[in-house]
Amino acid sequence: NARQSHMVTMETSRHEYAKMRSKGLHLKIFIENVGYQYSAVQQLQSEGIDAEGVPVGSLDKRGRLTLISYMFEEGRILFPKTGCNELIMQLTGFGKEKHDDLVDAITIVITKLVELSAHREPSIRWL
Numbered sequence: 001n002a003r004q005s006h007m008v009t010m011e012t013s014r015h016e017y018a019k020m021r022s023k024g025l026h027l028k029i030f031i032e033n034v035g036y037q038y039s040a041v042q043q044l045q046s047e048g049i050d051a052e053g054v055p056v057g058s059l060d061k062r063g064r065l066t067l068i069s070y071m072f073e074e075g076r077i078l079f080p081k082t083g084c085n086e087l088i089m090q091l092t093g094f095g096k097e098k099h100d101d102l103v104d105a106i107t108i109v110i111t112k113l114v115e116l117s118a119h120r121e122p123s124i125r126w127l
Helices: 006-022 037-046 063-071 083-093 101-119
Strands: 027-034 050-056
Touching: 006 027, 006 037, 027 037, 027 083, 037 050, 037 063, 063 101, 083 101
Parallel strands: 027 050
Antiparallel strands: none
16 A cells, blocks of 8 residues: 555566565566556566556446446455455445555456456456
8 A cells, every 4th residue: 555666666676576486376467558657568568567558447446346346246246254354344345445446456457357357358256
């Protein structure tokens, strides 16, 4: 929830990408395609990191959450027993919680995964 500088964001992205690759996993980094953030996409791509800018369109955070909320309600998206407390708190307290960056991030990722699984990547598994 802390604001990160561009440099810290880039270093975190590089670190997580390398960590997943060392485990034999592929990580694709989705970055909101707004303002200066697109430069992060270009920089990561130039370093060989699979990054993609995701346009958020005209919907605000609440609108994006509304579009995917049925997936939580239907049990299509589940959470592990541990490790997601902050995300769950932000989702269930959306509009009341001080922070909502994780809500924003999960709506962007889920929307992108739905798009990929429907159009280009039928092999994507929902975990």
